[in-house]
Structure formats: C-alpha cells, structure tokens
Amino acid sequence: MTQPARIGIVTVSDRASRGEYEDRGGPAIREYLDEVLTSPFEPVARVVPDEVEAVASALVELCDARGCSLVITTGGTGPAVRDVTPEATEAVCQKMMPGFGELMRKVSLEKVPTAILSRQTAGIRGRALIVNLPGQPKAIRECLDAVFPAIPYCIDLVDGAYLTTDESRIAAFRPKSAKPPAGVER
Amino acid sequence: MTQPARIGIVTVSDRASRGEYEDRGGPAIREYLDEVLTSPFEPVARVVPDEVEAVASALVELCDARGCSLVITTGGTGPAVRDVTPEATEAVCQKMMPGFGELMRKVSLEKVPTAILSRQTAGIRGRALIVNLPGQPKAIRECLDAVFPAIPYCIDLVDGAYLTTDESRIAAFRPKSAKPPAGVER
Amino acid sequence: MTQPARIGIVTVSDRASRGEYEDRGGPAIREYLDEVLTSPFEPVARVVPDEVEAVASALVELCDARGCSLVITTGGTGPAVRDVTPEATEAVCQKMMPGFGELMRKVSLEKVPTAILSRQTAGIRGRALIVNLPGQPKAIRECLDAVFPAIPYCIDLVDGAYLTTDESRIAAFRPKSAKPPAGVER
Numbered sequence: 001m002t003q004p005a006r007i008g009i010v011t012v013s014d015r016a017s018r019g020e021y022e023d024r025g026g027p028a029i030r031e032y033l034d035e036v037l038t039s040p041f042e043p044v045a046r047v048v049p050d051e052v053e054a055v056a057s058a059l060v061e062l063c064d065a066r067g068c069s070l071v072i073t074t075g076g077t078g079p080a081v082r083d084v085t086p087e088a089t090e091a092v093c094q095k096m097m098p099g100f101g102e103l104m105r106k107v108s109l110e111k112v113p114t115a116i117l118s119r120q121t122a123g124i125r126g127r128a129l130i131v132n133l134p135g136q137p138k139a140i141r142e143c144l145d146a147v148f149p150a151i152p153y154c155i156d157l158v159d160g161a162y163l164t165t166d167e168s169r170i171a172a173f174r175p176k177s178a179k180p181p182a183g184v185e186r
Numbered sequence: 187m188t189q190p191a192r193i194g195i196v197t198v199s200d201r202a203s204r205g206e207y208e209d210r211g212g213p214a215i216r217e218y219l220d221e222v223l224t225s226p227f228e229p230v231a232r233v234v235p236d237e238v239e240a241v242a243s244a245l246v247e248l249c250d251a252r253g254c255s256l257v258i259t260t261g262g263t264g265p266a267v268r269d270v271t272p273e274a275t276e277a278v279c280q281k282m283m284p285g286f287g288e289l290m291r292k293v294s295l296e297k298v299p300t301a302i303l304s305r306q307t308a309g310i311r312g313r314a315l316i317v318n319l320p321g322q323p324k325a326i327r328e329c330l331d332a333v334f335p336a337i338p339y340c341i342d343l344v345d346g347a348y349l350t351t352d353e354s355r356i357a358a359f360r361p362k363s364a365k366p367p368a369g370v371e372r
Numbered sequence: 373m374t375q376p377a378r379i380g381i382v383t384v385s386d387r388a389s390r391g392e393y394e395d396r397g398g399p400a401i402r403e404y405l406d407e408v409l410t411s412p413f414e415p416v417a418r419v420v421p422d423e424v425e426a427v428a429s430a431l432v433e434l435c436d437a438r439g440c441s442l443v444i445t446t447g448g449t450g451p452a453v454r455d456v457t458p459e460a461t462e463a464v465c466q467k468m469m470p471g472f473g474e475l476m477r478k479v480s481l482e483k484v485p486t487a488i489l490s491r492q493t494a495g496i497r498g499r500a501l502i503v504n505l506p507g508q509p510k511a512i513r514e515c516l517d518a519v520f521p522a523i524p525y526c527i528d529l530v531d532g533a534y535l536t537t538d539e540s541r542i543a544a545f546r547p548k549s550a551k552p553p554a555g556v557e558r
Contacts, residue, residue, distance in 0.1 A: 018378065050496050059364060078345045079281060079283060079310050079315070079340050079341055079343050079344055080344060081280075081344070083281075083414075087281075094453075095451060095453060095455075095459075096491070097488070097491060098284075098470075098473065098474075098477075098487065098488060098491065099475050099477045099487065099488030099489065100488055101284065102284075102288055102474055102477060102478075102488070103477075103481070105284075105285045105288060105289075106288075109289070112359060113335035113336050113357075113359045114335075114336045114339050114340070114359050114361075115285065115336075116283070116285030116288070116289050116333060116336050117283065117285065117336055117339070117340050117343070118285060119281065119282070119284065119285070122437070124451050131453070136417055142282055147488060149485035149486070150486045150488050150489055153486050154451055154486070154491070156553050157450055157451050157452045157489070158452060158453065171485075173484060173485045173486050175486075209414045230446055264529055265467060265469060265496050265501070265526050265529050265530055266530060267466075269467075273467075284470075287470065288470075291470075291471045291474060291475075292474075295475070298545060299521035299522050299543075300521070300522045300526070300545050300547075301471065301522075301527050302472055302474070302475050302519060302522050303469065303471065303522055303525070303526050303529070304471060305467065305468070305469060305470065307469070323484045329379030336455065359526070
C-alpha cells in the first residue's frame, strides 16, 4: 500500500503571517485538492511573511524535510516591493518551468487585463514541483484548473508521488507509455 | 494639487543617435500618450545608441534622477548583435515582469510571424515601470493597446504617479478596492 | 555562387547515444528540412547524452567550428533530472529568444495539456540560431511548422546563411526592406 502524497501549501502574506488577516488562499487550495484528487494526500500548510528568506526556507523544508511532491504557494507574485515569491521560488529550484506561468497568465488574462502583472512561475526542486498561484481564491481556482492536468505526470517525471484525479473534474494526462507504480490502479 | 507624472521615452538606435535617421519611434510613443492619458504628464525624451551601457544609463537617469513613473523604450529588441535593449533593461530592474513580453509578442504574432523574434520585456526599478517596445510606429501602437490597460495599476503598486486614461480608448483596470490618492478623482 | 547553409541537428538522448535506442528525432528534423527548404543545405548530425557538458560542446562545435547558421536540438527539455538541453542552450547563447518557446508550447498545448512541461527555448550564438525541439517526431513537426516562418529572417539578422523555403509549405516572412545577398533570388 502506498503512503499518502504530501502536498505543501504556503500562504505568503505579511498580514496573514501576523494574524491581522484571515488566510483565504491556503484554505482555497486545500479545498481544491480535496475536490480534485482521488489519491490519498496529506496537506502541510505554512503561512509566511513576504520575505525571500522566509518563503525560501518554507519551500526547502516542505520539499526536503517533509518530502512533499507538490508545493503550491499563494500570494506575493505582483510587482510591489514586498512581492518576492517568484524570486524565492527561483532561488530554491534546480529547474524552472516557464510554461506554467505563461498558461496561468493567459487564462487569467481572459478575466482581467492586469493578469500580466503576475510574475507567478513554477519549478522543480528534487522530487517536488513548486507552483506559484495568485492570492485571490477565485484566481487560484482558475489557475489550478488550467495547469492541474499536467501536474500528476510532471511529478511522475521527477519521481514524486503518484497522484490521480477525479476525471470528471480534471483530466490528468499521462502518455500511454507511462505506467503506474506496482499496486496502484490507474 | 498633484504634480504631472513624468514619463520617460527612450529611443534606442545607433542611426537616430548619430542624427543619420529621423527618430520615429519616440514621437509615436509621445503621440500615443497624448491620445490616451487624461491625467497630466511631462514626457522626458532620450535618444541613445544600441549599447548596454548607454541604454542602462538613460533608464537609471530617468527613473532615479528624473523621477519617472513609467519609462518606455523603442528599438533594440531583436536578435542582432547590436540589439541590447532587453539586456540593459534587465540589468537595471529589481523585478522582471514576463507577462508584458508574452502578451506583446502574442498580439504582434497576429500580424506577422517574425513577432517571435522580439525579445521585448518589462520590469520594475524603484517606483517606475520600464517597458520595451519594438521600433516600428505601427507595432508600437499595437503593443501599447495590449498592455496599457494594466499599466496604471502596476504603477500604483510600486507607489508611482496616479495615471488615468480616456476610457473610450483604453479601459485601465484597477480593482474596486484600489483607492485614488487624496484629491484625485477616479 | 553561394555555399550550402550548414544546419546542425543534435539528438539529446542517453539511450540513443549508447546505441540502445534508434534515434527518431534527428531523422525527423532532417526529413522536415528536406521537405521545406528550397535553398541548398548540408546537415551535420550529432547524437549526445543528456549531460550539460556534452550538449553544450556539441552546440559550440556546430556553431563555431562547423559554421552552422541553424542548430536544432531534439530531446531533453522536460522536468526530469536528466533533462538539461535548455540549460546547455542557455549556457552557450549570447542572447535568449523567449518567443520561440512560448509559441511552441502554445501550439503543443492545443494537442496535449502536458505541453507546459516542456522547457524548450531558443537563442543566438554568434551567427547561429539554436532552437530546442521536443523528442517526439510528431511534436517536432508541429513545433517547426509554428516557428519556421520566422527562422530565415532571424538568421539574416545575425548574418548567417540565406535560407529560402517552399512557400506552399512554409511562408517564410521577410520585411519588404530586407534584400537577399548578391546573386541570390528571393
């Protein structure tokens, strides 16, 4: 029997980290994962201030010490001086994945012209995929709907956990040649 | 009463900087701003050769010494050895904004397949947004039409000047939560 | 009379480089060029393992020693730990051309949602354009169809060979102001 996949959820917000503001992004991501994933998973949530060091440390801890296969951040992707999530992500990733940011900006742009102000990106650290999302719950869902079909196979390719999704909700794509690990039904 | 926003316009061209060629890009940007902006602004124009040091110096002077909130460049974004505007922009920016280049290439691609050869980008230096545009006046207008709706709010987010636009021409987007500074009507 | 353009074709694959696997990507690129180019060209093929040093050396040799005007790679653009073609490309290029990767991911995304996992890019080294393609022959054709219209003019701009295409197949775009070299018909 396989262990549940660990998935990190990092809310990046000065106010939320000081308790001045209720974290809405983190719970929105958790709710989305509950709705979409059919394989067992264990969420690991963190709330950190908008500082490169704090965000980078949380990402490293979640990937390396906690063994997350996927880490999703929310917030800190804009042009303001305190928005540093993409810089922290780039600092800890071995490989950047530009296609995630391109596609998320494209789908957000259908809703609002300021979508081009988001600098959100994605990358690989060890056996984990890290994906930046915007801060607004509505934008979080739009972005995840766009990129989630590619996430399970991406994690396969870096030897992370095997994720499966509710196909009526998100049709995760794997090439026919990709085989599930022993004991796991596709 | 608020001071007029300063907007830098940088023509990057060896020939224009030597006076061998009439600068057409700079005036096209000026004309566009006159047409679209309803808030007062003061243009500050520069013409520099295609050299990283010259372009970077002009950007730094306009952002830091002249206090521009927006600096628009024209020219020098192609693959040729003398095309160095994106490199100079990256050298002086604290944050890069990849969504601008992505969207401008996308709209230019509807006109001409060589749009993918443009390496134009955008970024933040202090309280200023720097945006690279192509050299051709027609392409300048197409690119500005695409990204201008996001520019005023971007400048708000970096504490630059408050810009307003002729809504019949460019519908600048600001979230409902964004408030104009004291004494300025939205 | 002009010399044939040299075009490098680099298959990046551990298995193909050890002879355990038939190289299908390299021949697919060669076949595409035979079909599309009407100007004379000489292909120079290499098969290398998925290692930054090996890929970078092949690119440098093809551009600098062999005088290729265009070098096309296939394979090694995904998120896996052995996928390093984009890193090797970036290491040897003086200028990166982000528009190529953006457009190739966009067209591949119409076929398969995992297209965003490709990190393929392009760049300029001296008088050569280097373009990364995916490994699958079908995806190679889709990507080349998308970007080839811009390739001949890109190579003109870096003083490489003058390429012409079968217009019924690929309508290579050059601005009206662009003149072919002496003795070459457009």
